[in-house]
Amino acid sequence: xxxxxxxxxxxxxxxxxxxxxxxxxxxxxxxxxxxxxxxxxxxxxxxxxxxxxxxxxxxxxxxxxxxxxxxxxxxxxxxxxxxxxxxxxxxxxxxxxxxxxxxxxxxxxxxxxxxxxxxxxxxxxxxxxxxxxxxxxxxxxxxxxxxxxxxxxxxxxxxxxxxxxxxxxxxxxxxxxxxxxxxxxxxxxxxxxxxxxxxxxxxxxxxxxxxxxxxxxxxxxxxxxxxxxxxxxxxxxxxxxxxxxxxxxxxxxxxxxxxxxxxxxxxxxxxxxxxxxxxxxxxxxxxxxxxxxxxxxxxxxxxxxxx
Amino acid sequence: xxxxxxxxxxxxxxxxxxxxxxxxxxxxxxxxxxxxxxxxxxxxxxxxxxxxxxxxxxxxxxxxxxxxxxxxxxxxxxxxxxxxxxxxxxxxxxxxxxxxxxxxxxxxxxxxxxxxxxxxxxxxxxxxxxxxxxxxxxxxxxxxxxxxxxxxxxxxxxxxxxxxxxxxxxxxxxxxxxxxxxxxxxxxxxxxxxxxxxxxxxxxxxxxxxxxxxxxxxxxxxxxxxxxxxxxxxxxxxxxxxxxxxxxxxxxxxxxxxxxxxxxxxxxxxxxxxxxxxxxxxxxxxxxxxxxxxxxxxxxxxxxxxxxxxxxxxxxxxxxxxxxxxxxxxxxxxxxxxxxxxxxxxxxxxxxxxxxxxxxxxxxxxxxxxxxxxxxxx
Numbered sequence: 001x002x003x004x005x006x007x008x009x010x011x012x013x014x015x016x017x018x019x020x021x022x023x024x025x026x027x028x029x030x031x032x033x034x035x036x037x038x039x040x041x042x043x044x045x046x047x048x049x050x051x052x053x054x055x056x057x058x059x060x061x062x063x064x065x066x067x068x069x070x071x072x073x074x075x076x077x078x079x080x081x082x083x084x085x086x087x088x089x090x091x092x093x094x095x096x097x098x099x100x101x102x103x104x105x106x107x108x109x110x111x112x113x114x115x116x117x118x119x120x121x122x123x124x125x126x127x128x129x130x131x132x133x134x135x136x137x138x139x140x141x142x143x144x145x146x147x148x149x150x151x152x153x154x155x156x157x158x159x160x161x162x163x164x165x166x167x168x169x170x171x172x173x174x175x176x177x178x179x180x181x182x183x184x185x186x187x188x189x190x191x192x193x194x195x196x197x198x199x200x201x202x203x204x205x206x207x208x209x210x211x212x213x214x215x216x217x218x219x220x221x222x223x224x225x226x227x228x229x230x231x232x233x234x235x236x237x238x239x240x241x242x243x244x245x246x247x248x249x250x251x252x253x254x255x256x257x258x259x260x261x262x263x264x265x266x267x268x269x270x271x272x273x274x275x276x277x278x279x280x281x282x283x284x285x286x287x288x289x290x291x292x293x294x295x296x297x298x299x300x301x302x303x304x305x306x307x
Numbered sequence: 308x309x310x311x312x313x314x315x316x317x318x319x320x321x322x323x324x325x326x327x328x329x330x331x332x333x334x335x336x337x338x339x340x341x342x343x344x345x346x347x348x349x350x351x352x353x354x355x356x357x358x359x360x361x362x363x364x365x366x367x368x369x370x371x372x373x374x375x376x377x378x379x380x381x382x383x384x385x386x387x388x389x390x391x392x393x394x395x396x397x398x399x400x401x402x403x404x405x406x407x408x409x410x411x412x413x414x415x416x417x418x419x420x421x422x423x424x425x426x427x428x429x430x431x432x433x434x435x436x437x438x439x440x441x442x443x444x445x446x447x448x449x450x451x452x453x454x455x456x457x458x459x460x461x462x463x464x465x466x467x468x469x470x471x472x473x474x475x476x477x478x479x480x481x482x483x484x485x486x487x488x489x490x491x492x493x494x495x496x497x498x499x500x501x502x503x504x505x506x507x508x509x510x511x512x513x514x515x516x517x518x519x520x521x522x523x524x525x526x527x528x529x530x531x532x533x534x535x536x537x538x539x540x541x542x543x544x545x546x547x548x549x550x551x552x553x554x555x556x557x558x559x560x561x562x563x564x565x566x567x568x569x570x571x572x573x574x575x576x577x578x579x580x581x582x583x584x585x586x587x588x589x590x591x592x593x594x595x596x597x598x599x600x601x602x603x604x605x606x607x608x609x610x611x612x613x614x615x616x617x618x619x620x621x622x623x624x625x626x627x628x629x630x631x632x633x634x635x636x637x638x639x640x641x642x643x644x645x646x647x648x649x650x651x652x653x654x655x656x657x658x659x660x661x662x663x664x665x666x667x668x669x670x671x672x673x674x675x676x677x678x679x680x681x682x683x684x685x
Contacts, residue, residue, distance in 0.1 A: 005511040012503035108341065117345035119527055119556035124535060131537025138510065139537035144503065213535075214500040215527035215556055219342040223498060258504045262493065272478070272492050279470045279494035 004136035009259050010252065011134075015144045017251025018151025022206035023228035024235070024243040025158060026199025032238030033174040033195050036085060037093050039100040041203055041228065042221025043107035048073040048204025049211030049220060050111060053122035062125035066208050073204020074197040081196040086189070104222070112218045119217040122208075147209050154202065155244055162240060171195060175238060227254075230286055234293050236300030245301060250286050257285035330616040331366040334359075334608065335394035337384050337409065338423075339401050340373035344523045346552040347401045347597050348373070351423050353590050354598030355399065358605030361585065367609065370394065376401075378408040385409045389416055395617040396421060398604055401597065403427040403446060403473040404497075414438040417620065421608055421627070423601040426646060427472045428479070432679035435644040437624055442604035444569060445646045445677035446473050447480025449545035452567035452651040452671040453518055454484030457543065461516035463488045465509050465540070468520040470494040477520040477545065483678060490514035495521075500528040506536045514540055522547040527556045534560035541565070546665070549656050551595035554663045561656045561663060569647075570599045570636045571654045571665040579635035593664060599635050606632040642676045644683035651675050 027041050051072035056065030080103065088096045124143045131139040162168035170191055173181040182188045207221065214220070231250050235242025262278030269277070293301065336355060339348030352371060359367055370392050374381040381400060388394045396419040400406045406425035413420050414436045422441040430436070431445045457464055466481055466489060468474035478492060490512040493505055509517055517540050521529050526548045533542060546568030549561055572583055572593055582602060586594040594602075611617075611626035628641050642648045651672040654665040 002511060005507055008507040008510070009504055012501075012507060015503065016501060112341065112345070117340070117349050118552060119346065119524055121556050121558050123531075123558055129535065131535065141532070141535040141537065143535055210500075213528070213532055215524040215531075215553075217524050217527075217556075218345065220500070220524075223500070255504045258495075259508060271489070275492045275494045276470060276475070279496065283470075283496045 002136070004134070004138035007134060007136055008138050008140060009255055011140055011144065011148070013252030013255035014248065015148050015151075015251070016255055017248035018148050018155075019206055019210055020224070020227055020231050020251055021151055021244050021247035022154060022202045022209075023224055024231040024247050025154075025240055026202040027228050028232040028235065028238055028240060028243045029171070029195055030199045031232070033171055033178075034085075034089055034192055035178070036088060037096045037100065038085070038199075039097060039225065040080065040103035040107065041199070042225030043104050044073045044077055044200040044203040045207035045210075045221040045224060046107065046111060046218070047076045047200075048207030049122070049216045050115060050120065050207075051204065052208035052211055053120040053216045054115075056122055057120075062123070062212065065122070066205070069204045069208035070201045073207070074201040076204075077200020078193055078197040080200075081193050085196060086192070089192070108218050115218075117218065119215040122211045122216050124212045143213065147213075150205075150209065154205070158240055167191075167194065227286070230290050232300075234290050234300055236302040239300070239302040242300055242302035249289070253289050254282070254286050257282040261285070330618055331368070332396070332608070332612045332617050333392065333394045334367065334369045335385070335388035335392060335397045336369055336371040336399035337374050337381055337388070337397065337405075338371070338399035339376045340371075341375050344376045344401060347424070347523055347595075348399070350552055350595045350598040351399055351401060351601040354586070354594060354601035355423065355605045357582075357585055357589055357598075358602045358609065360589075362605075362609040364609065367612070371399070374400065374405060376405070378405050381405040382408050382412075385413055389413065389418055395419065396608055398608070399423055399601070400425050402471075403476070404471050406430075407472060410439055411436075419617070419620075419623070419627070421604045423604045424597055425473065426476075428476050428679055429472070431644050431646055431677055432682035433684075435679075435683035435685055437645075437685050438620065439645065440607070440627055440641070441646045442607055443600040443647070444649070445679065446476035447483065448651060448675060448677060449547070449567045449569075450477045450480030450518075450520060451484045451678075452653070452675070453543055453545060453565075454481040455671055456565065456567065456653055457481075457485050457516055457518065458487065461487055463490045463512075463514045464516045464518055465490040465493075465512050465514035466518040467493045467495065467505060469497045469499070469525065471497045474520060481518055495525075497525075499525060502529045502532050506533055506538060509540060510536065510538045516540060517542045519544045519548055522550070523553065527553050530557045530560045530564070546596050546654065549654075549665065550597065551593045551664065552597065554656065554665075558663070559658070562658055564656045565668070566654050566656070566665065567651055567671060568596055568654050568665065569649050569651055570596055571652065571667045573665075573667055574635060574637065576635070576637050578633040579637070582635040593662070603632060603634050603636070603639065606634070638674070642680045644677070644680040644685070646677055646680065648674050648676045 048069035052065035052069040055068035128143040231246040235246030261282045262274045265274035265278045338351045372384045398421045401424050403425040410420045426441045426446045468477040543565040546566045549566045610631045614626040615622035617623045653668040657666045
């Protein structure tokens with residue numbers, strides 16, 4: 001194993017982590033502020049990817065598609081909040097899970113109805129095609145570096161938004177005492193819609209960026225949703241900082257596990273066996289990490305102040 | 308009165324023309340119509356229904372249900388189809404892990420299972436069954452063909468497949484024929500969509516060729532990411548990795564990839580041309596190999612049902628085994644374990660008139676059976 005390979009794998013882990021952060025940030029924000037478990041967050045990711053693929057196919061520009069993905073996911077999020085989610089805040093978590101699970105089914109079948117079952121084509125924009133040389137003599141895809149950069153910008157933007165703006169102040173207030181900020185005259189309903197749309201837009205952005213790298217298809221959001229839940233549970237539900245660290249931890253653990261475990265096992269058993277067992281254990285690794293972290297810190301790494 | 312009787316007899320005889328069946332036949336199709344693997348299931352269903360429609364027989368009914376690529380759901384649907392729909396033949400499952408959950412119990416209950424795709428090794432050898440037929444191949448076959456092809460000019464191969472029965476069959480099949488050295492043998496998660504970690508290993512492995520078996524969305528994700536990675540090693544795989552259901556979504560990144568298949572849209576025989584024209588007319592897209600396999604499965608069932616009653620399992624099974632059909636693949640017959648003996652070709656992904664599709668290059672295997680048939684005692 002060379003240093004170049006290890007560096008490349010580390011970047012891969014970071015990139016996966018950044019993508020998970022975009023998903024987890026919205027999820028944890030919504031849970032932190034509204035106390036809502038939103039299983040349909042993966043559907044908003046899918047909406048972003050489909051919007052980007054469709055608009056990019058119409059206009060020929062990935063960038064217009066990317067903007068469309070933000071708009072479409074935010075709009076879908078706002079509509080869902082106004083029509084369905086709003087009625088769920090006072091219900092218990094089981095009702096929320098049921099209702100948002102129903103939303104997943106509706107989004108999936110609706111998308112299939114509109115776009116069919118075959119994956120859509122969405123390519124990486126010409127500007128970000130290809131690979132660049134890294135120190136150590138290896139190459140790395142430009143687009144993955146761009147995802148890491150975009151994630152860093154979003155993380156910094158969210159930090160500024162939450163710590164420096166009035167909206168951020170209200171979000172923080174909402175996290176620590178929902179009734180009180182309502183009593184202080186803040187329009188809590190609008191705040192909820194805005195937060196939900198913001199979380200949806202982040203999911204849509206992640207969907208569009210990843211869509212160009214993977215395949216844009218119905219049901220693409222659910223595997224990511226599961227990972228995003230792992231992230232926020234590790235990070236501490238409701239904490240953006242926790243989501244960031246949790247996402248990077250999960251991203252790097254997953255990538256390094258897939259890469260290193262078969263190699264380590266190959267020292268003891270035949271390569272074919274090592275590949276099979278290593279692959280199986282690697283797919284469990286993040287859950288093992290989650291279990292260990294929860295055993296030590298039952299409320300995650302950075303538990304939100306209230307809860 | 309006499310006239311009326313004559314008219315009635317005439318009406319009856321008119322009504323029965325085209326009904327060559329001894330008994331009505333009910334087929335239960337369980338396939339993947341939702342989720343990431345839906346493209347494969349839809350091609351399976353459409354190919355199957357095309358042959359049923361061409362047969363034009365009112366005595367055949369097909370009930371179709373979606374398994375969502377979930378084994379537990381497939382089992383429930385199979386139970387329902389056998390017990391309350393009273394189907395005679397089950398078919399349609401795309402994935403080997405689902406097939407393993409359904410087919411053994413279906414044949415144990417005396418139902419025929421004609422597979423349109425999944426063909427795990429476990430059902431081809433010692434555990435073969437008189438009621439289980441496979442119209443597609445045995446899982447290893449297309450991978451064996453690529454192993455044979457890789458012997459020409461590739462000294463060190465990096466091989467990769469998802470960690471499920473067909474993935475294991477795939478790499479086993481490849482290794483059975485490939486004589487060179489292996490750079491690495493990697494198993495990924497089923498449904499995995501990010502292959503950055505594996506591509507990095509390929510880059511560092513020093514391999515001169517890469518073999519990937521990644522059906523459906525997995526293959527789309529892999530090929531797009533591979534094209535961006537700057538790794539310049541040639542990629543090859545079984546036909547599934549570059550099948551018509553995924554090529555439009557992969558785009559130009561797939562061009563030049565070599566694959567193995569029992570059929571490609573450029574096959575020059577009458578049955579293939581008719582199938583291609585009918586399919587495009589009916590569904591307005593190019594068929595994948597899943598559609599061909601399902602089309603042949605339906606043809607096989609229809610052909611057998613026109614000669615024997617499905618209620619007489621021995622006779623129906625014997626008719627099925629004759630494989631009296633015009634397959635778009637050309638030659639097609641059943642081996643002793645009721646899996647196909649057929650030719651397997653090398654194909655290459657090309658762009659023709661703006662459409663990305665597969666072109667036949669050469670024949671790799673002629674009359675190829677499978678390695679498990681010798682263990683099958685039926």
